[in-house]
Amino acid sequence: MRSAQLTGTRDRILAVATDLFGSRGVDAVSLDMIASDVGVAKQTLLYWFASKDELVQAVLAGVAEQLTVAIGAAVRAAPNDPLERIDAVVRAVFRAAVRRPALLGLVREISRLPTHVADRFVADVMVLVERAIAYLETEMDAGRLRRADPRLVASLCYATITGIATEPEALRAVGWTPSISGLRRLRAELLDFIRAALAPH
Amino acid sequence: MRSAQLTGTRDRILAVATDLFGSRGVDAVSLDMIASDVGVAKQTLLYWFASKDELVQAVLAGVAEQLTVAIGAAVRAAPNDPLERIDAVVRAVFRAAVRRPALLGLVREISRLPTHVADRFVADVMVLVERAIAYLETEMDAGRLRRADPRLVASLCYATITGIATEPEALRAVGWTPSISGLRRLRAELLDFIRAALAPH
DNA sequence: ACACTCGTCTACCATTCGGTAGAGAGACCT
DNA sequence: AGGTCTCTCTACCGAATGGTAGACGAGTGT
Numbered sequence: 001m002r003s004a005q006l007t008g009t010r011d012r013i014l015a016v017a018t019d020l021f022g023s024r025g026v027d028a029v030s031l032d033m034i035a036s037d038v039g040v041a042k043q044t045l046l047y048w049f050a051s052k053d054e055l056v057q058a059v060l061a062g063v064a065e066q067l068t069v070a071i072g073a074a075v076r077a078a079p080n081d082p083l084e085r086i087d088a089v090v091r092a093v094f095r096a097a098v099r100r101p102a103l104l105g106l107v108r109e110i111s112r113l114p115t116h117v118a119d120r121f122v123a124d125v126m127v128l129v130e131r132a133i134a135y136l137e138t139e140m141d142a143g144r145l146r147r148a149d150p151r152l153v154a155s156l157c158y159a160t161i162t163g164i165a166t167e168p169e170a171l172r173a174v175g176w177t178p179s180i181s182g183l184r185r186l187r188a189e190l191l192d193f194i195r196a197a198l199a200p201h
Numbered sequence: 202m203r204s205a206q207l208t209g210t211r212d213r214i215l216a217v218a219t220d221l222f223g224s225r226g227v228d229a230v231s232l233d234m235i236a237s238d239v240g241v242a243k244q245t246l247l248y249w250f251a252s253k254d255e256l257v258q259a260v261l262a263g264v265a266e267q268l269t270v271a272i273g274a275a276v277r278a279a280p281n282d283p284l285e286r287i288d289a290v291v292r293a294v295f296r297a298a299v300r301r302p303a304l305l306g307l308v309r310e311i312s313r314l315p316t317h318v319a320d321r322f323v324a325d326v327m328v329l330v331e332r333a334i335a336y337l338e339t340e341m342d343a344g345r346l347r348r349a350d351p352r353l354v355a356s357l358c359y360a361t362i363t364g365i366a367t368e369p370e371a372l373r374a375v376g377w378t379p380s381i382s383g384l385r386r387l388r389a390e391l392l393d394f395i396r397a398a399l400a401p402h
Numbered sequence: 403a404c405a406c407t408c409g410t411c412t413a414c415c416a417t418t419c420g421g422t423a424g425a426g427a428g429a430c431c432t
Numbered sequence: 433a434g435g436t437c438t439c440t441c442t443a444c445c446g447a448a449t450g451g452t453a454g455a456c457g458a459g460t461g462t
Contacts (some may be wrong), residue, residue, distance in 0.1 A: 009409080009410090025226065025228060025313055027228040027229045028313065030448075030449060030450080031270065031449080031450065031451090032448080032449075032450095040410075040411090041410070041411055041412080042450090042451090043410070043411065043412085043451090043452095044409075044410055044411080046450085046451070046452090047408095047409065047410075048344045048409095051450080051451080052449095052450065052451090056275040057354070075258060076275060108368070111367075111368055112226055112229065114223065116327070120301060122373075123255070144350055146397060148390060148394070149390055151377065152248035152377070152386075152387060152391075153306040153389040153390070154363060155365060155368075155377070155393050156361060156366075156390070156391065158364075159360065159361055159364025159365045159368060160357060160360055160361045160364060161362035162364065163359075163360025163363065164356060164357060165360060166312075167309070167312055167356075167359075167360060171356055172323075174210060174330055174334065174353070174355055174356050174387045175352060176352065176353070176356070181296050185350070185353075186353060189349060189350055189354070189357070190353075190357065192349060193349070193354070193357050193398045194398070196397060196399075196400075198396045198397075199395045199397075206441080210440090231419060231420080232419080232420065232421090233418085233419080233420095239443090241440075242420090242440065242441055242442080243420090243421090243429075244422095244440070244441065244442085245439075245440055246440080247420085247421070247422090248438095248439065248440070249439095251421095252420075252421075253420065378405090392412095
């Protein structure tokens, strides 16, 4: 054995692969790049993951779990008001995205992946989406949210959040530079936008 | 000369490249694929465009022009009410995206491109963005739009529109199937969402 | 002491990629 | 007719990619 790592080789590979796949895209990242970043030979990657596809699937599984846990905790901790809950979820997703910037970038990668690679991930996330849709619907029925098609509202919120979090170019184009305070302002503006879009009347 | 084509080889290459780059991503599309789709040899591509980078730039230039023309015409034809104008722009972008589905997918590709390839396109689009921001600001000052940071509002609208138009996976995940009537409903819902987010109070 | 498993390595392979070299076929000019 | 320009082709190249084959060393159980 080479040495007693604090984290196992497999976990380090997953961490590096998540960052690289998310920030540059799956196609643009080679196994050699990941291996060299981790500090092992490419063959070591292929020992832990039989193929690149399998590595991508493992990375996606990790992302799905992180999102599920983060969102679940946020919902449980939030008061029962729908706007407050949406607020809490957006904050949770933002927090996750700040801690690991490539996370939402990876979510956006799925539309480019062959279906047999993305299927499992789509199924995992579908659970979250269905739950959100059901919740939106009951709140609309109760008049606490603006009446609309809950499925499309969920898509719109998703598109807005991941869009804003994964398009640094778009933000640079409007003269935005990343910083802690800038990020907080961005989040506040995003929350206002979504609140205004969903509030009744 | 091989034959009298209705459109020149160069234009056909551009059309095919736009569709492929936009739908599958620049990295994932090889010159061989484009050439075989057009029905010429790869070398013919490299005769018209000195390199893949140059082809990508030419494709982006075409996209920027189409968007500029479509949006410009929509704005000129719309009444002076800000919500009406935003409405008109969204409809124009949607129309362009329906006619050529890969168009907005390409816009999203720029964040992955080397800067020297994307720079020109970013500059072209920045003109549109600056104009939109200035307009939003004056309308906010006049109290006809909800008060907010116009730069970030522009980014949010951009993220929402391109997000919804380029993530078929996300829409499939909420049980949406593409159709003419479905698309119209989607557009209507998107317009309601943005109107509600931007209307004063 | 010996066989076995686990984790990592070096060496290599087939394929694909973007790009070069150069030939050839028509159109046009003189 | 001959020369030149435009456009397309076949043939090839070096680099990079995902993946295979197999050796090596350190633990571990018997």
